[in-house]
Amino acid sequence: MNQYKPELQATAKDLDELFRLSDAGADSIYVGHQDFANRASGDLTIDEIKQATEHLQAQNKKIYVMVNAIYHNEHLKALPSYLKQLESINVDGIVAGDQAIYQVIKDIGSSLSINWHPSTLATNYQTLKFWHKRGLSRATLSNELSLDAVREIKEQVDFPIDIQIHGMTNIFQSKRRLVQNYYDHVGQYYDPDQKRFIKEDRKEDTHYPIFEDKNGTHIMSNEDLMMIDHLDIILDAEIDGLKIEGILKETDYNEAIVAIYREAIDTYLADPEAYQQKKSGWKQRIYQIQPNDRRLNTGFYFKEQIY
Template sequence: MKKIELLSPAGNYEKLEMVYNYGADAAYIGGKLFNLRAFADNFNDDELEKAVDLAHKLNKKIYITLNVIPHNEDLKIMPDYIKYLDSLNIDGVIVADMGVFQIVKENSDIPINISTQASNTNWASVKMWKELGAKRVILAREVSIDEIKQIKDKVPDIELEAFVHGAMCMSISGRCLLSNYLTGRDANRGACAQPCRWKYYLMEETRPGEYMPITEDENGTYIMNSKDLCTIEFLDKMIESGLDSLKIEGRMKGIYYAATTTKIYRQAIDKYYSGNWNFEQKWLDDLMTISHRNYTSGFYFKKPGTKDHNYDSSSYKHTHKLVGKVIKDLGNDHYLIEIRNKLSVGDQVDIIKPLGDPIPIKFPKMQDNKNGENIDTANPNTIAKIKSDIKLYEKDIIRKKIKKVQ
């Protein structure tokens, strides 16, 4: 049985290393041009080449996003950029626009994946893309599991991909003009200001300047603020729907989010293919530790209703925070730790590895790596040296429970 692909986001090279280390089969990244995450770090040309080398050295796949909805001026340099990407031997590009699709075909042999932005919700449109030469269609977020099965039955000879975790857009397949209208930042060219997450007021046309709040409670009401997608509880049904790839959203998220989501979905996929599937509560518990909005099953079983929006807040919640990352094994049980948030000797923390459950420990004595002095507390953006009885490896991460759940 061909195992389904786990596809993770990487907004920069560090995140790429982390998702591969924590179990992703493939990653999707953006270059400096033509991708819908203009405010991610993204990859310059040197970094793109380094990223492709890393992926193929690890026998992983890498896809580049070209999913903007372009205007005429965007097309001037696109052919040369596509020829450059073709020279890198990437595994595919993700495109949303038919014009971009045609330019890729005319200037390269790169396999083309059709973006969720193209709003494919039925088998006929998927069949059309297949006949035009697409290798894969990333289905719209608005399809149900039953519809995925129907599409696969009608068009069995094209790859299908769908999102399994991450932020949801209140607009159909993310094709939204709200940000452009209110801020001048074009969501369809990678610069969304997320005005759907804002708090709004009503004003009656004959009473200008009199603003009436839309309130659910004392915190206000965020009328367009969708919950985040989470499919871990029914991942077996996602796999059995006929999909070829399961995609995690979040190129703008940090390394703790990237590592944790990848690890948990990796564990669930492997459990399914072991022939002994059952949902494990610890998976969802770990997904609660990362920064997220309340979770929803999206459109997979029904059209989302009022309970699938956050009306009281646009903020994220999480139970844990990243405090450190192992960056070097010095030998003799000594390690260098890159400090990401304030960390003190004696703090109760968890060691997170690509395999296995979190390992709870009290953080040991540490030294400042610059001067070798013993320190009780390390601050962000510093390097500490520790001795550990537990074998650590580069890219193991250290998390700490926050005192007040946010």
């Protein structure tokens, strides 16, 4: 009997969201702190991560801590201590993209499991095999891949592969505080909590969220990814991790999205025909709660998307 059961993954900005997403059906949760993580939804302290770990593992679920910042020399001073604390808490893994993580893990003799997530660089199976020999335990593929490419990579590697199935994607990052620098330049007050968007020239319907954290400036996709219609293809390929990116979304929204995908995944694995009959209803539920300024599409999975 096929024992395939994918891991439904979600991101949480605080403990309340983590508890609610777990109850909604997430199998694992991504958390982080901006001192070490790129585009973490929030800032969880070590004590909060310990509490989250105990809560999730008591339910036979997992916690992954994002340490996927691009590190400069000064960052490497605090990183070993942070990793040692995460290991002592017994988190299920770390999410990393900077190659320095491999050397730091070796230097401190850590056995932390590495989920390799180098953003746009995880596009072929040979690169992933290279890093697997050096310590990665699983890998998150780039959002720029087609589903055919995803399937091919999955067939070529013997470790878990994760992909994103819903939410925003990052399309640009700068280590500079571009928004704050602009406000300083024009002599206006900068409110870091204000939501901001940029548009393409001659394309008034574009709506790219832009925000800053300790790791610089981030511009997010014009649309949200939604793969509820195509889970059958993903599940038939036996992709190991299916991630819902909840950054810049309210907890109520993320909770509802996790619940919908949980129901859809379980339905397909139990009865593929029932999934086909019900998927239009799940899609409609998503459209009902989707913010008016966020369109939905399938990203690069079926076509070359131009941002």
